[in-house]
Amino acid sequence: xxxxxxxxxxxxxxxxxxxxxxxxxxxxxxxxxxxxxxxxxxxxxxxxxxxxxxxxxxxxxxxxxxxxxxxxxxxxxxxxxxxxxxxxxxxxxxxxxxxxxxxxxxxxxxxxxxxxxxxxxxxxxxxxxxxxxxxxxxxxxxxxxxxxxxxxxxxxxxxxxxxxxxxxxxxxxxxxxxxxxxxxxxxxxxxxxxxxxxxxxxxx
Amino acid sequence: xxxxxxxxxxxxxxxxxxxxxxxxxxxxxxxxxxxxxxxxxxxxxxxxxxxxxxxxxxxxxxxxxxxxxxxxxxxxxxxxxxxxxxxxxxxxxxxxxxxxxxxxxxxxxxxxxxxxxxxxxxxxxxxxxxxxxxxxxxxxxxxxxxxxxxxxxxxxxxxxxxxxxxxx
Numbered sequence: 570x571x572x573x574x575x576x577x578x579x580x581x582x583x584x585x586x587x588x589x590x591x592x593x594x595x596x597x598x599x600x601x602x603x604x605x606x607x608x609x610x611x612x613x614x615x616x617x618x619x620x621x622x623x624x625x626x627x628x629x630x631x632x633x634x635x636x637x638x639x640x641x642x643x644x645x646x647x648x649x650x651x652x653x654x655x656x657x658x659x660x661x662x663x664x665x666x667x668x669x670x671x672x673x674x675x676x677x678x679x680x681x682x683x684x685x686x687x688x689x690x691x692x693x694x695x696x697x698x699x700x701x702x703x704x705x706x707x708x709x710x711x712x713x714x715x716x717x718x719x720x721x722x723x724x725x726x727x728x729x730x731x732x733x734x735x736x737x738x739x740x741x742x743x744x745x746x747x748x749x750x751x752x753x754x755x756x757x758x759x760x761x762x763x764x765x766x767x768x769x770x771x772x773x
Numbered sequence: 774x775x776x777x778x779x780x781x782x783x784x785x786x787x788x789x790x791x792x793x794x795x796x797x798x799x800x801x802x803x804x805x806x807x808x809x810x811x812x813x814x815x816x817x818x819x820x821x822x823x824x825x826x827x828x829x830x831x832x833x834x835x836x837x838x839x840x841x842x843x844x845x846x847x848x849x850x851x852x853x854x855x856x857x858x859x860x861x862x863x864x865x866x867x868x869x870x871x872x873x874x875x876x877x878x879x880x881x882x883x884x885x886x887x888x889x890x891x892x893x894x895x896x897x898x899x900x901x902x903x904x905x906x907x908x909x910x911x912x913x914x915x916x917x918x919x920x921x922x923x924x925x926x927x928x929x930x931x932x933x934x935x936x937x938x939x940x941x
Contacts, residue, residue: 609836613831613836614828614831614832614834615828615831617831617834618824618827618828618830618831621827621831622827627834630831630834631834631835631836634836635836690830691826691827691830692826694826694827694829694830694833695822695825695826695829696822696825696826696829708822711819711822711823712822712823712826712827715819715820715823716823716827733792734791734820734824735820735823735824735827739793740792740793740794755792755794758788758792759785759788759792762788762791762792763784763788766784766787766788766816769816769819
């Protein structure tokens with residue numbers, strides 16, 4: 570028997586699910602969230618990617634991913650599965666990021682130090698799909714070009730774009746996680762897509 | 774939606790399709806138009822390549838072992854009251870005897886000192902007289918080394934010469 574209770578979490582709008590064993594009569598969490606190693610293995614890279622390309626700061630992404638996974642693991646009882654684990658974690662990451670950006674320590678280090686994503690290094694991780702060296706080079710250039718285009722977007726446009734096209738989140742989840750209306754999310758997406766497609770080549 | 778001049782999807786209609794808000798007309802057009810469907814496919818493949826590459830890049834980023842942190846948090850959460858209670862007990866077990874020891878010692882001194890016999894005004898006066906007489910006896914018999922060797926009787930014979938040399 571699955572019991573759904575509308576207990577708001579710290580995310581406000583994201584609800585989890587607790588599965589109960591009707592036979593045993595006791596709460597039995599059935600979730601991949603119970604194994605922190607599996608959690609890290611499955612989701613850490615996605616969170617790092619999302620935060621790194623959303624903020625442009627890979628060092629910050631590592632910290633946020635760590636805090637997000639730890640917070641998710643410690644608060645896994647609150648997850649009741651009304652969204653995917655990935656979406657739930659992305660929402661937590663957004664909140665952790667906002668909390669972090671409010672701190673004086675972050676503001677100080679942002680002033681004195683700025684670490685940016687090295688697109689050349691990133692492009693070197695392009696998957697080896699057996700294509701020719703020329704094909705690999707072309708693919709690298711495409712990836713670098715797209716990364717540079719994303720840097721030109723506003724923070725909201727980039728975040729929404731990554732949530733939609735990298736994290737593959739539904740518009741409703743993006744709206745809930747970011748606390749924006751669906752219309753606002755659509756507007757950001759349209760503007761981001763227009764900018765990306767026009768810079769990639771008017772007609773991709 | 775197609776434009777009047779072209780048989781292809783407009784930019785807005787194409788974006789709607791990419792966002793997942795496509796109209797049935799757009800879907801029908803895409804099913805029949807290789808140009809528009811090719812554009813969509815190209816964008817999707819480019820995003821897929823970007824996602825694969827950035828995910829591989831993210832996986833290569835160094836991470837820390839969260840098991841330590843999570844177990845510490847659980848430990849703190851469950852056992853924190855017990856740990857604090859144990860610490861308080863140890864503090865009391867050590868601190869109370871020490872405090873009691875010192876408190877009792879001071880109390881004993883406070884009781885014993887006023888009860889010491891012989892500390893009255895007469896006794897003190899007698900002691901002072903005795904000390905004065907001892908002091909007088911010692912002063913009379915003692916000869917100063919300066920007097921003994923006649924060092925303090927007159928000026929040193931070479932002192933005047935030294936003073937003259939310094940003033941020059």
